[in-house]
Amino acid sequence: MGYRVVVAGATGNVGREMLNILAERQFPVDEIAALASRRSLGTEVSFGDKTLTTQDIDTFDFTGWDMALFAIGSDATKVYAPKAAEAGCVVIDNSSLYRYDPEIPLIVPECNPQAIHDYKNKNIIANPNCSTAQMVVALKPLHDRAKIKRVVVSTYQSVSGAGKDGMDELWDQTKAVYNPTTDVPPNKFQKQIAFNVIPQIDVFMEDGSTKEEWKMVVETKKIIDPSIKVTATCVRVPVFVGHSEAVNIEFEEFLDEDEARDILREAPGIMVIDKREPGGYVSPIECAGDFATFISRIRQDSTVENGINLWCVSDNLRKGAALNAVQIAELLGREVLKKG
Secondary structure, three states, X not given: OOXXXXXXXXXXXXXXXXHHHHHHOOOOEEEEEEEEOHHHOOOEEEEOOEEEEOEEOOOOOOOOOOEEEEOOOHHHHHHHHHHHHHOOOEEEEOOOOOOOOOOOOEOOOOOOHHXXXXXXXXXXXXXXXXXXXXXXXXXXXXXXXXXXXXXXXXXXXXXXXXXXXXXXXXXXXXXXXXXXXXXXXXXXOOOOOOOOOEOOOOOEOOOOOEHHHHHHHHHHHHHOOOOOEXXXXXXXXXXXXXXXXXXXXXXXXXXOHXXXXXXXXXXXXXXXXXXXXXXXXXXHHHHOOOOOEEEXXXXXXXXXXXXXXXXXEEOOOHHHHHHHHHHHHHHHHHHHHOOO
């Protein structure tokens, strides 16, 4: 006996990826429903070798469905997630709406699987921000060994993190560079993204940080340890899929780079590719379509007493969003619902 599963936002980048990953990982599905807004009603989406026709989320009855994976943004989630939760369907939400609610668990299964039982508070589980998700997978096993004091992270985030509109803007502007008669002004992004980098993701806050940077700080604390200090600079780069991060970690006690490498090699969800030779590391184009979080460039930081530097790359549509949501669904089934 399997699960009755809903994917809300099934026509978007993340929703389609959720359907792909559910099929790839052979999630025990008895019945699946693909939901979309009225303007996308009737659109066909793939689920393994099946084709699903999207249903109207506005009129859908969540009663009798086990879980719903939401990829519809905060405004729509605010309307539909409570309806699903009240109907007894557990919501796994990819938006930022519930991440900072103390009653709602924010889960990366490799880091804090024990938090799954807190879903009962509101029948809702939050999925973290894409840039946070891949970083905490690397931080948690190191924190368990040497306790992290402080993290300094600079991100290099792909345009797919801004949805289909962001990918289209990079594509159209890139073509326009080679066709001077075409002008594609910035729309989704604040400045031209083609052949450029933009040190702003989301809105600015009073202290000069952007909201994306703030998210990484508070989510890392909630998922791993509130005592960890985090400072982030988040940058959008002209890459279609795959977020990269340069991470500097300061520990309370000394951790040798070789031991750090061994710990990460054994950690769930991580693939270490770290050869000290040209090309002996992973770049975002190589991680696209993969489940793993890739770690490279592990080395001692001699400027602080107990420091390590590393390079972290992952497919943001997968581990940063859809894969993590499916892993939460697997954890929920395995630890709580126990049907599949």
